[in-house]
Amino acid sequence: MANKPSIPKGTRDFGPEEMAKRNYIFDTIKHVYALYGFQQIETPAMETFHTLMGKYGEEGDKLLFKILNSGDYLKTISDEEILQRNILKLQTKLCEKGLRYDLTVPFARYVVMHREELHLPFKRYQIQPVWRADRPQKGRYREFYQCDADIIGSDSLLNEVELLQIIDTVFTKFGIRVQIKINNRKILTGIAEVIGEREKIVAITVAIDKLEKIGLSKVNEELRSVGISDEAIDKLQPIIKFDGSNEEKLDVIAGVLKDSEIGLEGVNELRFILSKLKLLNLQNETQIDLTLARGLNYYTGAIFEVKALDTQIGSITGGGRYDNLTGIFGMQGISGVGISFGADRIYDVLTTLDLYPKESVSGTQVLFINFGDKETAYCLPIISKVRKAGIRAEIYPDSVKMKKQMSYANAKGIKYVALAGETEMNVNKITLKNMISGEQTLVSSEELIKYILG
Amino acid sequence: MANKPSIPKGTRDFGPEEMAKRNYIFDTIKHVYALYGFQQIETPAMETFHTLMGKYGEEGDKLLFKILNSGDYLKTISDEEILQRNILKLQTKLCEKGLRYDLTVPFARYVVMHREELHLPFKRYQIQPVWRADRPQKGRYREFYQCDADIIGSDSLLNEVELLQIIDTVFTKFGIRVQIKINNRKILTGIAEVIGEREKIVAITVAIDKLEKIGLSKVNEELRSVGISDEAIDKLQPIIKFDGSNEEKLDVIAGVLKDSEIGLEGVNELRFILSKLKLLNLQNETQIDLTLARGLNYYTGAIFEVKALDTQIGSITGGGRYDNLTGIFGMQGISGVGISFGADRIYDVLTTLDLYPKESVSGTQVLFINFGDKETAYCLPIISKVRKAGIRAEIYPDSVKMKKQMSYANAKGIKYVALAGETEMNVNKITLKNMISGEQTLVSSEELIKYILG
Numbered sequence: 001m002a003n004k005p006s007i008p009k010g011t012r013d014f015g016p017e018e019m020a021k022r023n024y025i026f027d028t029i030k031h032v033y034a035l036y037g038f039q040q041i042e043t044p045a046m047e048t049f050h051t052l053m054g055k056y057g058e059e060g061d062k063l064l065f066k067i068l069n070s071g072d073y074l075k076t077i078s079d080e081e082i083l084q085r086n087i088l089k090l091q092t093k094l095c096e097k098g099l100r101y102d103l104t105v106p107f108a109r110y111v112v113m114h115r116e117e118l119h120l121p122f123k124r125y126q127i128q129p130v131w132r133a134d135r136p137q138k139g140r141y142r143e144f145y146q147c148d149a150d151i152i153g154s155d156s157l158l159n160e161v162e163l164l165q166i167i168d169t170v171f172t173k174f175g176i177r178v179q180i181k182i183n184n185r186k187i188l189t190g191i192a193e194v195i196g197e198r199e200k201i202v203a204i205t206v207a208i209d210k211l212e213k214i215g216l217s218k219v220n221e222e223l224r225s226v227g228i229s230d231e232a233i234d235k236l237q238p239i240i241k242f243d244g245s246n247e248e249k250l251d252v253i254a255g256v257l258k259d260s261e262i263g264l265e266g267v268n269e270l271r272f273i274l275s276k277l278k279l280l281n282l283q284n285e286t287q288i289d290l291t292l293a294r295g296l297n298y299y300t301g302a303i304f305e306v307k308a309l310d311t312q313i314g315s316i317t318g319g320g321r322y323d324n325l326t327g328i329f330g331m332q333g334i335s336g337v338g339i340s341f342g343a344d345r346i347y348d349v350l351t352t353l354d355l356y357p358k359e360s361v362s363g364t365q366v367l368f369i370n371f372g373d374k375e376t377a378y379c380l381p382i383i384s385k386v387r388k389a390g391i392r393a394e395i396y397p398d399s400v401k402m403k404k405q406m407s408y409a410n411a412k413g414i415k416y417v418a419l420a421g422e423t424e425m426n427v428n429k430i431t432l433k434n435m436i437s438g439e440q441t442l443v444s445s446e447e448l449i450k451y452i453l454g
Numbered sequence: 455m456a457n458k459p460s461i462p463k464g465t466r467d468f469g470p471e472e473m474a475k476r477n478y479i480f481d482t483i484k485h486v487y488a489l490y491g492f493q494q495i496e497t498p499a500m501e502t503f504h505t506l507m508g509k510y511g512e513e514g515d516k517l518l519f520k521i522l523n524s525g526d527y528l529k530t531i532s533d534e535e536i537l538q539r540n541i542l543k544l545q546t547k548l549c550e551k552g553l554r555y556d557l558t559v560p561f562a563r564y565v566v567m568h569r570e571e572l573h574l575p576f577k578r579y580q581i582q583p584v585w586r587a588d589r590p591q592k593g594r595y596r597e598f599y600q601c602d603a604d605i606i607g608s609d610s611l612l613n614e615v616e617l618l619q620i621i622d623t624v625f626t627k628f629g630i631r632v633q634i635k636i637n638n639r640k641i642l643t644g645i646a647e648v649i650g651e652r653e654k655i656v657a658i659t660v661a662i663d664k665l666e667k668i669g670l671s672k673v674n675e676e677l678r679s680v681g682i683s684d685e686a687i688d689k690l691q692p693i694i695k696f697d698g699s700n701e702e703k704l705d706v707i708a709g710v711l712k713d714s715e716i717g718l719e720g721v722n723e724l725r726f727i728l729s730k731l732k733l734l735n736l737q738n739e740t741q742i743d744l745t746l747a748r749g750l751n752y753y754t755g756a757i758f759e760v761k762a763l764d765t766q767i768g769s770i771t772g773g774g775r776y777d778n779l780t781g782i783f784g785m786q787g788i789s790g791v792g793i794s795f796g797a798d799r800i801y802d803v804l805t806t807l808d809l810y811p812k813e814s815v816s817g818t819q820v821l822f823i824n825f826g827d828k829e830t831a832y833c834l835p836i837i838s839k840v841r842k843a844g845i846r847a848e849i850y851p852d853s854v855k856m857k858k859q860m861s862y863a864n865a866k867g868i869k870y871v872a873l874a875g876e877t878e879m880n881v882n883k884i885t886l887k888n889m890i891s892g893e894q895t896l897v898s899s900e901e902l903i904k905y906i907l908g
Contacts, residue, residue, distance in 0.1 A: 005566055022496075036848065039470030041468060041469055043468075044597050045465075045553075045597060047462070050460075066522040067553075068519075068522050079537055082537070087526055090528075099499075113461070133524040151851065156824075156853075162851075370612075376730075377730070387489045392489050394490065394491035395612065399610075
């Protein structure tokens with residue numbers, strides 16, 4: 001085999017078992033999204049450069065997969081231009097579209113293009129692959145699925161409450177115990193305001209985050225080393241030594257931020273969200289975490305992050321509130337809030353903790369053994385009936401040695417094997433063998449159905 | 455809005471209603487594939503040029519979407535090479551991967567790469583988009599889904615029988631009346647053999663296909679005009695005037711092909727398949743059609759095609775048996791048989807005939823009206839309970855005018871609206887309004903669930 005085939009680096013094939021598990025994840029998330037009134041949309045894999053370029057920063061532009069124009073792609077490029085070898089400039093002439101990099105920008109584009117048909121608030125979910133020309137490494141792929149839900153056109157904090165409920169419901173269904181962390185961009189802004197260090201909020205959260213590991217004095221040292229004044233560090237002390245219930249924490253923050261209007265707004269938002277969650281008895285705990293600083297250049301209100309409790313894997317879901325989703329396309333005033341489940345990491349957590357329900361990965365339920373033409377003719381209508389009852393059934397297509405057929409059933413993890421030879425045909429029955437217990441029973445086709453379903 | 459966004463030509467956005475309908479189609483097909491023991495796989499959107507190029511003919515190579523290499527894509531190209539502007543040669547240096555053009559070549563690549571893990575026979579299905587840089591026109595897109603199922607590693611004709619059963623089951627579920635047409639490549643080869651015109655089999659089937667439209671003498675005229683001898687046309691007469699039941703047709707063909715070994719083999723294969731179908735009482739008729747000549751450079755045995763009876767739209771499903779799926783990648787001896795449902799056309803047929811079941815397109819079942827903070831606090835735990843019962847429920851996120859909330863319910867096609875104000879809260883109940891009948895009932899949360907589910 002001289003030309004051994006391969007797939008592009010950073011991409012994956014998903015075989016039957018992986019697909020069954022992935023479908024279990026996607027179906028669970030879809031089901032919950034739908035329970036909350038979210039509607040699915042899909043957008044094309046390819047978007048125009050106009051839609052994609054400049055939306056993800058300079059680094060993002062580089063990581064876009066670009067599609068070579070069809071036909072004579074050099075047509076509009078002069079010899080001089082080519083010989084200059086200006087890679088960035090030339091690519092905008094060689095290509096006019098690229099592969100979707102995330103689901104947010106295509107969603108914004110969708111909203112602008114379909115704004116006449118949309119009835120706000122619009123609750124959409126979208127589960128599709130995205131592509132990034134990142135350097136592949138463990139757990140980072142060049143093609144991976146995102147599972148996003150967003151509500152746009154409503155400023156109500158009930159949306160945040162519902163998204164947290166969705167997170168709780170999904171992970172409860174998965175059987176994954178999680179900690180839901182919540183923060184608010186306005187509180188971070190308030191902190192920066194109060195201590196007069198607008199630029200250093202990320203450095204501050206990074207330092208505070210180390211409290212458990214390195215202790216209070218080292219944290220303060222680090223804060224000093226990034227240029228925070230002693231006075232500001234003093235003001236920060238109650239927040240660094242942050243402990244207690246969410247309510248207690250909110251009181252502490254409100255104290256520190258008593259002179260920051262925006263900071264107190266953030267406190268009130270968190271108070272509202274947490275008070276509504278209290279009514280709902282979620283399975284998983286929601287905890288205020290001021291060091292949660294994801295998407296600071298994007299999120300304007302609540303920020304969410306979810307971590308699995310029983311395995312170390314980083315964030316498995318995140319989200320937050322943003323302003324002006326569609327401003328990049330010239331449509332102002334559309335704000336929203338959204339979350340995104342990390343399907344690949346959830347896959348790994350479910351695998352590590354062995355949490356896939358048996359049914360989710362089970363394929364064919366019964367294999368009919370093929371003893372030859374006459375026996376097949378006897379079995380076919382029975383199999384038809386069995387399938388009509390909703391049972392996944394196969395007949396081995398070739399009349400080969402029993403051993404080979406049995407080994408097929410084993411390889412595919414099929415629990416029941418049905419055998420019908422001369423003896424069974426004479427009494428209009430089938431022998432049903434349980435491949436796990438080895439037990440055999442002579443049954444009618446109706447009994448066979450009841451047996452397998454039961 | 456200077457920069458009005460758009461999507462690449464030939465691609466589509468799918469909004470909530472279209473997605474619900476498309477999901478209904480895909481879910482139905484997936485469900486039936488699984489009932490027959492097929493397992494899903496997925497392959498990456500991008501494949502290497504080595505996998506893709508030369509697999510779809512010269513025209514196909516042109517229609518591949520090619521991905522520009524990341525980084526300095528001109529690195530390996532000299533000035534002289536560029537200035538030659540040899541588009542085809544250059545693109546293999548500018549790009550090393552392309553988008554999937556169909557699901558068959560990626561499947562063949564998958565089988566070769568995973569042959570150690572695969573247990574043959576392998577029944578796989580795959581539902582994913584493919585991309586072709588075709589000129590877009592009505593009903594032809596640059597991105598569209600294929601829904602393929604194949605069995606490889608078994609020569610048994612039972613596989614053909616099961617695929618026809620799958621076709622029958624799927625269209626019965628859809629409520630689309632279809633005609634299933636079947637032919638066999640070996641019969642066509644036999645005909646060519648018998649009349650000594652191996653090269654003209656396509657011209658012959660095209661001419662015969664016109665019988666109903668232009669009549670026998672014109673068909674014979676056409677055959678003469680493409681260079682078929684009078685003697686050969688004489689031999690073809692019984693096949694041209696082809697009529698009667700499948701059995702009668704098979705007898706006629708067997709007569710004409712009595713001296714062609716391969717032709718008679720084809721007849722026997724059809725006999726076997728049709729005799730087994732007789733045992734299964736399919737809902738739709740399967741008819742022999744010798745003019746069915748799809749995929750002649752690919753199919754080696756049975757050929758299938760499905761047409762809707764109640765609307766004119768061309769083939770909505772097709773398939774057939776092939777030899778040597780993986781030969782292109784150096785792995786010999788893997789043959790198989792497969793079918794592919796045309797999702798876009800099925801979508802159009804279901805729309806034209808208005809056959810979507812109501813449940814398939816229904817989203818949210820009940821909207822809770824938002825009367826303010828106190829009422830929301832009352833409603834939230836009730837909504838939680840309602841969702842736990844599997845009912846898709848929303849609360850309008852903002853406490854705005856009733857009219858606006860009602861109009862949201864109407865726009866989203868929500869059947870029930872739930873109202874809870876002072877009166878309802880005092881008696882621990884909810885007013886449930888049926889938006890179609892206008893009927894209102896005062897109910898407890900348990901009664902509300904029963905009402906909506908029942």
